[in-house]
Each structure stands twice: as C-alpha cells, then as structure tokens.
Amino acid sequence: MFYMDYIKDKLITKGRPQAEIVKRIQKEYGDSVIQETTLGQVFSGMKGVVSLLTCTSKLDPDEGIRFRGYSIPELREKLPKLSEDGEPLPEGLFYLMLLGELPNDEDVKFLSDSWAKRAQDIPQHAFDVINALPKSSHPMIQFNSAILAMSTESHFRRAYLAGMDKRDYWDPMYEGVMDLISRLPVIAAYIYRRVFHDEKYIDPDPSLDWAGNLAHMMGFESEEVKRLMRLYMVIHADHEGGNVSAHATHLVGSALSNPYYSFSAGMNGLAGPLHGMANQNVMHWLQRLMDELGTDAPTTEQVREYAKATLDSGRVIPGYGHAVLRKTDPRFAVQLDFANKYIPEAPLIKLVKKIYDVVPDILTETGKVKNPWPNVDAISGSLLSSYGITEYPVYTMLFGVSRALGVLTQLIWDRLYGLPIERPKSQNLEWFKDKVGFKE
Numbered sequence: 188m189f190y191m192d193y194i195k196d197k198l199i200t201k202g203r204p205q206a207e208i209v210k211r212i213q214k215e216y217g218d219s220v221i222q223e224t225t226l227g228q229v230f231s232g233m234k235g236v237v238s239l240l241t242c243t244s245k246l247d248p249d250e251g252i253r254f255r256g257y258s259i260p261e262l263r264e265k266l267p268k269l270s271e272d273g274e275p276l277p278e279g280l281f282y283l284m285l286l287g288e289l290p291n292d293e294d295v296k297f298l299s300d301s302w303a304k305r306a307q308d309i310p311q312h313a314f315d316v317i318n319a320l321p322k323s324s325h326p327m328i329q330f331n332s333a334i335l336a337m338s339t340e341s342h343f344r345r346a347y348l349a350g351m352d353k354r355d356y357w358d359p360m361y362e363g364v365m366d367l368i369s370r371l372p373v374i375a376a377y378i379y380r381r382v383f384h385d386e387k388y389i390d391p392d393p394s395l396d397w398a399g400n401l402a403h404m405m406g407f408e409s410e411e412v413k414r415l416m417r418l419y420m421v422i423h424a425d426h427e428g429g430n431v432s433a434h435a436t437h438l439v440g441s442a443l444s445n446p447y448y449s450f451s452a453g454m455n456g457l458a459g460p461l462h463g464m465a466n467q468n469v470m471h472w473l474q475r476l477m478d479e480l481g482t483d484a485p486t487t488e489q490v491r492e493y494a495k496a497t498l499d500s501g502r503v504i505p506g507y508g509h510a511v512l513r514k515t516d517p518r519f520a521v522q523l524d525f526a527n528k529y530i531p532e533a534p535l536i537k538l539v540k541k542i543y544d545v546v547p548d549i550l551t552e553t554g555k556v557k558n559p560w561p562n563v564d565a566i567s568g569s570l571l572s573s574y575g576i577t578e579y580p581v582y583t584m585l586f587g588v589s590r591a592l593g594v595l596t597q598l599i600w601d602r603l604y605g606l607p608i609e610r611p612k613s614q615n616l617e618w619f620k621d622k623v624g625f626k627e
C-alpha cells in the first residue's frame with residue numbers, strides 16, 4: 188500500500204462496493220442480451236454499440252456531455268472557483284469524476300497543492316527527450332515522447348513486477364495518474380516556450396492552481412488568460428468512453444500497461460485530424476479563408492463559396508460534425524458565451540459566428556452529414572488566439588493536458604472494477620457477406 192491520503196481513502200471506500208457490483212452483475216446477468224448490433228454499425232465505426240463501462244461522464248446526442256450527471260452550465264455554477272466571476276477549477280472536476288461527488292474549496296486546494304508538489308519531480312530525461320527532437324517536430328510528438336519517457340517512473344510497473352495482489356492495482360494506478368496529471372502542464376509549457384519563445388522557460392509557481400500555473404508557465408500572467416485556461420481545461424476533460432482518446436487509453440490500459448503507456452496511446456489518437464487535431468485545422472481553414480479573400484470579415488456569400496469549395500475538393504469542414512452529437516456542442520456554446528461576454532468584438536470570434544450562420548445549412552444540403560452543427564473545436568482555437576495564444580500547433584497539446592483528467596480517472600476505475608483485457612472479435616469480409624446473404 189502506498190501512502191494513504193484522504194482522497195484515496197474515499198476512493199477505496201466507494202470503489203470496493205462498486206467492484207463487487209461489477210463482479211456480481213457479470214456473474215448473475217452475464218448472459219442477458221442488452222442490444223442487437225447491425226452490420227451498418229460495425230462498418231461505420233461501431234457507432235452506437237454499447238461496449239464500454241465508463242463512469243466519469245456520459246454523452247447525450249442532443250444535450251451533450253454530463254460529468255457524473257452534471258452538465259457544463261451546472262459545473263460552472265457548482266464547482267469551486269477562485270472568485271465569484273471566475274471559471275470552475277479543473278481540480279474540482281477531477282474530484283467529481285473520481286469520487287462522484289462535488290468537492291468543496293478544501294478538496295480543490297488539497298489537489299492543487301498535491302499536484303504542485305508532485306510536479307516537482309519530473310525526471311530530467313523527459314526534458315532531454317524533448318530537446319533531442321527538432322523544434323520543428325509537432326508539439327504532439329514532443330508531448331507524447333515526454334509522456335512515454337516519464338514511464339520510467341511508473342509505480343504501477345514496479346508494483347506489478349514486485350507481484351502486487353491484483354485487487355490493489357488501483358493504488359499504484361492512482362499514484363501514477365496523480366503524478367502524470369500534475370506534470371503535464373509543466374511539460375506542455377516547456378514545449379511551448381521551447382518552440383515559440385526561444386527556450387526562455389518560466390518556473391512553475393506552486394502557489395497557483397493547476398490551470399493558472401499552466402498559463403503562468405506559458406508566459407501569460409493576466410487573470411483573463413488564467414480564467415480562459417481553467418474553462419478550456421474543464422470543458423475538454425472527458426467525453427464518455429468511446430471517443431478515440433478515451434477508448435485508446437482504456438484499451439491499452441486493459442493489457443495492464445502503465446498509465447504513461449496508456450495515456451500515450453490516447454494522445455496518439457487525439458493527434459488525428461478527425462479528433463483533437465481538428466482544433467488546429469480549424470485555424471488553418473480560417474487562416475486560408477482570410478488569406479484568400481484578403482479580409483477577416485468576409486460576406487456570407489464568400490463564406491458559403493469557401494465552404495462549398497472545401498466540400499467539392501473532398502475535404503471535411505473542420506470543427507463541424509460529430510460521431511454522437513446531433514445538436515450544437517455545449518462546449519462550443521459555452522465558449523461562445525464566454526467570448527460574447529468578454530471579447531464580443533474580436534475579429535476571429537465574429538468570423539466564427541459568421542461561419543456558424545452559414546456552414547450548418549451547407550452540410551445539411553450534402554444529405555449525408557449526420558450532424559451539421561459545430562463541435563468544441565470550431566471555436567476553441569479562435570478563443571485562445573484572441574487572448575494571445577496565437578500558436579495553433581499547441582492547441583491539441585492543450586486539449587491533451589485537459590483530456591488526461593477524464594481518461595486517467597477512468598483508468599483508475601478500470602483497475603478498481605478489475606476489468607479484464609479488451610478483445611473484441613473480428614471477421615473478414617467473407618464472413619459478413621455470408622451473414623447477410625450478400626450476392627455479387
């Protein structure tokens with residue numbers, strides 16, 4: 188057993204009975220049919236196939252994400268903040284996802300302090316690995332290389348090799364997850380300053396909260412940027428279990444890979460243009476539009492033509508569409524609210540709104556896009572950029588720092604539940620043809 192803090196104590200008190208339920212339900216109801224699966228679902232990326240047990244958050248196609256039952260507007264109201272007009276602290280969301288209950292100010296302070304302390308012990312070789320890469324390599328390459336390099340510190344790997352009882356795996360997993368989450372902002376800020384600010388690094392300030400400290404280490408001292416960073420870190424944290432980064436983390440973790448290996452797998456998925464990298468691609472798409480038209484305030488007709496040209500050339504419009512959502516993403520809506528409140532005149536925000544007016548109709552006209560509405564990525568980069576974080580290539584990395592909160596919390600719960608290795612069945616094309624009676 189590792190050092191017992193009160194959060195761990197609460198976790199195991201809640202976790203043991205839940206683990207018992209998982210075992211019992213599997214034993215008593217293992218043969219119950221819960222769903223039928225169509226060939227269309229398999230061939231369209233397993234959409235709608237219920238095949239994962241995830242407790243941290245749940246996605247409704249119309250309402251969007253709820254974290255342990257709480258929507259984003261509810262979180263903004265109920266989670267601890269540093270000031271009345273501030274945004275909720277990501278520490279509080281982590282607490283909620285881990286324990287299923289709302290934290291108080293002391294809980295959040297405990298996590299801020301604990302993460303600040305754990306962030307001090309990053310092994311030098313994690314920075315050496317980053318420095319060995321060309322600065323021109325994408326920040327996600329540098330970020331993920333550092334994550335893998337830090338796996339030398341894995342408590343889980345050591346405990347496993349030492350022959351730990353499998354019922355206790357959650358414990359070193361918790362320790363590794365806490366270390367990893369605490370260290371990601373330091374790594375991300377280091378990469379940002381290395382690539383874009385002449386290697387002029389800024390030391391962490393342990394008196395700051397986790398997201399505030401990230402803004403500080405990146406070189407942004409204003410309360411406004413810190414507030415935005417807290418919001419960004421909260422809204423990107425989790426999107427139930429089936430999205431690529433969450434699923435990849437869970438899948439690799441199911442082989443009892445340590446949290447660093449598991450999270451690294453998730454980050455490789457986040458770096459794909461249809462997932463987290465869409466936030467950077469939105470900015471390229473907007474930039475090209477402004478360059479081609481020579482204005483940051485195009486007309487409706489100009490945006491329509493530009494969007495149509497994108498579709499005609501066989502590309503997707505980044506920031507629009509979703510595999511599950513069927514309405515405007517509430518994460519888009521909350522960022523738009525934020526922008527309307529604080530920076531309504533920012534040219535990029537006006538452009539985002541113009542695109543929102545035009546693109547859904549164009550996507551609907553294709554007759555095939557299931558969700559023509561904007562997702563989180565349609566605005567996040569424009570918001571960051573309007574606040575001075577103008578370097579697009581770091582946006583997915585910032586998304587990754589936030590995503591750690593949800594997917595790594597779930598990894599602790601995976602080990603608490605005692606979930607086995609994941610191994611779905613695959614079949615070749617002949618099998619599917621036979622199954623449905625397909626004739627050539």
Ligand SMILES: CC(=O)SCCNC(=O)CCNC(=O)[C@H](O)C(C)(C)COP(=O)(O)OP(=O)(O)OC[C@H]1O[C@@H](n2cnc3c(N)ncnc32)[C@H](O)[C@@H]1OP(=O)(O)O
Binds near residue numbers: 460502508510555564
């Ligand atoms: C944090 C996140 O990961 S949010 C998502 C970020 N990704 C993006 O914004 C990229 C743009 N969006 C997309 O590519 C898609 O909407 C995805 C990847 C998000 C979802 O994909 P799917 O679930 O397969 O979407 P859907 O079932 O609606 O796709 C049907 C067709 O519409 C197309 N389509 C979907 N969204 C778009 C779009 N934004 N622009 C153009 N075409 C689109 C698909 O490419 C597909 O075309 P095809 O039949 O010729 O292959």
Ligand SMILES: O=C([O-])CC(=O)C(=O)O
Binds near residue numbers: 425432510511562563
């Ligand atoms: O849910 C998804 O598939 C993609 C997404 O929006 C996320 O992971 O945040």
